[in-house]
Amino acid sequence: MIRHFTARLIGTHFLGVFSLLACLALANWQWDRAHVYLPKIELAQKSFSELSPLRDYLPISSVGVSTQVTGTWQSSERIVLPNRIANGPGMANANSEQASTVDFGGPIGFWIVDILELADGSSLGVVRGFTENAELVPLATGSETISGVMQPGEDVPGLELANGINPLTTEMIVENSRTIAHDGYLIADSNSPGLIAVQPIFKEPPVQGLNWRNVAYTFNWIFFAVIVGLMWVRVAKDELQYAQLASITGDLSHDT
Amino acid sequence: MNSNTPNWPVLLETYLMTLNSKDFAKQWMFYRIMAFVVGTVLVVLSLFLISVRVIGNPEPAFYGAAWMAHGYLFPIYVVATFMLSTKLKWSFSKTILVMLAGTVPLMSFFTERRVAKEVVEFS
Numbered sequence: 001m002i003r004h005f006t007a008r009l010i011g012t013h014f015l016g017v018f019s020l021l022a023c024l025a026l027a028n029w030q031w032d033r034a035h036v037y038l039p040k041i042e043l044a045q046k047s048f049s050e051l052s053p054l055r056d057y058l059p060i061s062s063v064g065v066s067t068q069v070t071g072t073w074q075s076s077e078r079i080v081l082p083n084r085i086a087n088g089p090g091m092a093n094a095n096s097e098q099a100s101t102v103d104f105g106g107p108i109g110f111w112i113v114d115i116l117e118l119a120d121g122s123s124l125g126v127v128r129g130f131t132e133n134a135e136l137v138p139l140a141t142g143s144e145t146i147s148g149v150m151q152p153g154e155d156v157p158g159l160e161l162a163n164g165i166n167p168l169t170t171e172m173i174v175e176n177s178r179t180i181a182h183d184g185y186l187i188a189d190s191n192s193p194g195l196i197a198v199q200p201i202f203k204e205p206p207v208q209g210l211n212w213r214n215v216a217y218t219f220n221w222i223f224f225a226v227i228v229g230l231m232w233v234r235v236a237k238d239e240l241q242y243a244q245l246a247s248i249t250g251d252l253s254h255d256t
Numbered sequence: 257m258n259s260n261t262p263n264w265p266v267l268l269e270t271y272l273m274t275l276n277s278k279d280f281a282k283q284w285m286f287y288r289i290m291a292f293v294v295g296t297v298l299v300v301l302s303l304f305l306i307s308v309r310v311i312g313n314p315e316p317a318f319y320g321a322a323w324m325a326h327g328y329l330f331p332i333y334v335v336a337t338f339m340l341s342t343k344l345k346w347s348f349s350k351t352i353l354v355m356l357a358g359t360v361p362l363m364s365f366f367t368e369r370r371v372a373k374e375v376v377e378f379s
Contacts, residue, residue: 164314213320220327227331231338238342 009239016232020225027221034214051150054122058152058184064204068147069124069186071116073140077176079113079125083165086130088187088201091161102162110134111198113168113185115177116146123177125185127151127168129195137194148188149200157211159201280343284375287340288368290333291357295364297326302361333358340371344378 048069051062085091085104109132116124126146131137154167161167174181187200301322307313334355341351357367 213324216324217327220324220331223328224331224334227335231335234338234342 006239006243009236009243012232012235012239016228016236019228020232023221023225023228027218027225030214030218030221034211034218048118052124052182052184054120054180054182056183058150058182060152061205062150063152063184063202064149064200066147066149066189067186068145069116069118070143070145071118071124072143074115074117074123074178075139075141076178077115078139079168079172079176080134081111081113081166081168082134083108083163084111084130085109086196086198088199089203090199091163091165092159092201104163107132111168112137112195113173114140115173115181116144116186117179121179123173123179123181125168125170125173125177125181127185127187127198128192129188130198131195137192140192146186146188147190148186149203150184151187151200151202152184154201157213283336283339283343287336287371290329290336291364291368294326294329294333294358295362295368297322297329298358298361298364301326330358333364344371344374 048067051065051067052058085106085108087106090102090104090106109130111130112128112134113125114128116126118124126148128137128140153169153171154161155169159167168185170181170183170185173185187198189197191197304316304319304322308315308319337351337355337358341354346354354367354371357363
């Protein structure tokens with residue numbers, strides 16, 4: 001009698017199902033990241049909580065949408081981004097195939113990014129403005145209501161900054177925040193003392209189709225899932241073959 | 257010994273005798289090629305990774321595509337390792353470790369050398 005439910009076989013099935021589901025979940029995740037779905041672009045002002053769900057990526061449909069947010073400045077840390085201009089779109093390198101050195105044709109200075117701690121305990125990176133001398137800008141303190149537009153991290157696929165500018169990423173904001181941080185950042189549209197308001201790079205949700213890299217990773221995981229499935233079948237067949245051999249040999253020894 | 261207890265050494269020998277030696281040679285060669293290809297690609301990519309992330313040089317045009325290529329080569333290496341593991345009757349943990357060697361720069365070369373010794377003994 002062949003034993004179809006040995007501990008090894010049950011373990012193999014468990015591992016096979018788990019690995020297969022993990023591969024498919026990762027493929028689905030990559031597909032979500034690759035596929036930009038824009039049901040309807042609404043640029044009317046929205047509440048911040050509606051625009052930027054905590055513990056999730058900034059929805060593409062929230063990019064460039066006006067909002068207001070109230071919080072207390074975290075006055076201990078600040079991000080100062082050098083080699084920038086006030087005109088955000090002017091920093092984007094339109095043709096990534098060519099050399100990324102661009103003559104900005106205007107004053108080059110710093111973006112000042114302070115961290116605003118919101119009522120729910122989360123942190124939000126706020127680009128307060130542009131200055132040519134960052135040392136003269138005092139740290140933001142106290143509570144304030146800021147209006148502006150949300151932007152994705154500048155390491156978003158498809159965006160390349162000119163002149164080797166270091167991108168402002170969510171990772172940088174997380175590293176400088178004391179609490180859980182929102183993905184992306186807010187560009188304040190009001191003038192702070194000593195600062196010039198920055199023009200956002202994305203004035204509306206970027207319209208794009210599929211990101212080829214994430215699509216390729218999607219198929220990479222599907223490929224892995226197929227391989228996992230084949231290995232699972234092979235191991236299960238081997239286990240059954242062993243069980244069959246054990247059964248035959250057991251019978252023979254019994255006869256002799 | 258209980259007469260109903262399977263005699264595992266005999267069973268294993270019986271099973272191994274059924275193996276086709278030509279198949280084994282092909283699978284061994286398949287594993288060696290994939291270990292070399294994956295190892296080489298990973299070492300080259302690691303050097304570019306250091307160049308881009310540590311030194312701060314710009315990403316070469318092929319950088320993303322090359323990582324993608326490694327993403328597709330690695331599962332093939334996993335298949336090659338798995339096929340060899342079934343022939344050499346490796347344990348589960350050993351199989352996984354040899355598979356993971358394809359994700360650590362240079363490690364697949366060392367692993368291939370160790371496996372080669374085992375193959376010589378097996379042959």
